[in-house]
Amino acid sequence: MEFRDTESVSESVTEAPVAAKPAAESTAPQGAKQPKAKKDSKTVDVQLYAVEVDHSRDALLTEFGKETLTDRYLLPGENFQDLFVRVASAYADDQAHAQRIYDYISKLWFMPATPVLSNGGTGRGLPISCFLNSVPDSLGGIVDTWNENVWLASRGGGIGTYWGNVRGIGEPVGLNGKT
Incomplete structure (x- = not known):
């Protein structure tokens, strides 16, 4: 699962236009994207x-x-x-x-x-108090949901995850396995 960086989204929307630097002052090749200064949490x-x-x-x-x-x-x-x-x-x-x-x-x-x-x-x-997601019935789905939950928690959100799609204990897995 891919997430947008909220900082870069916010910056692209809210930054005031900046006058272009004269060519002599620019250190990057013409047309190259200038690196943005990292904002701290109090900016x-x-x-x-x-x-x-x-x-x-x-x-x-x-x-x-x-x-x-x-x-x-x-x-x-x-x-x-x-x-x-x-x-x-x-x-x-x-x-x-x-x-x-x-x-x-x-x-x-x-x-x-x-x-x-x-x-x-x-x-x-993020401007969100809590997030809801569900886990697909696969090892990849479980790992992806775990990664998503770690990312969401790091952004300060509460998380509710639905596990009803995942097989219960004792159900078959693969050819000869059981959960």
Whole structure:
């Protein structure tokens, strides 16, 4: 099974256009792809959409809510409304959509799941809380599912795997074997 690197997908979508270097400064042959700088887990992607921020909405948060956001989701130098803007901008389709998402979150009409708050606009992890998959009835299928689960777990997701397709104990395997 092949997975896209979420960091490279995120970078291709959210990076601001960069002016081309003059030929004298370029070290790679013309047309060659320039290597991208590796982002750390606290790097925030370029904000795609301008969002009108209302800092007075911090007052809507309870003390427990503020402590939770501070302990688990805020990046260095980020405040509550910055977090909501980062998430809204990361998942919006256009500027109006980003504003609506920001308004809904900042007014506490809804709050996204942990991976959305943690990873939105950062280029790390996935915006998904849990993953479901199934195991085919073959050695290759079991190994592939194991590898998939290791990859998913490394990205911070919970995993539910259906094993109902795999033969039970005592059933025939090959010509003379049993499970």
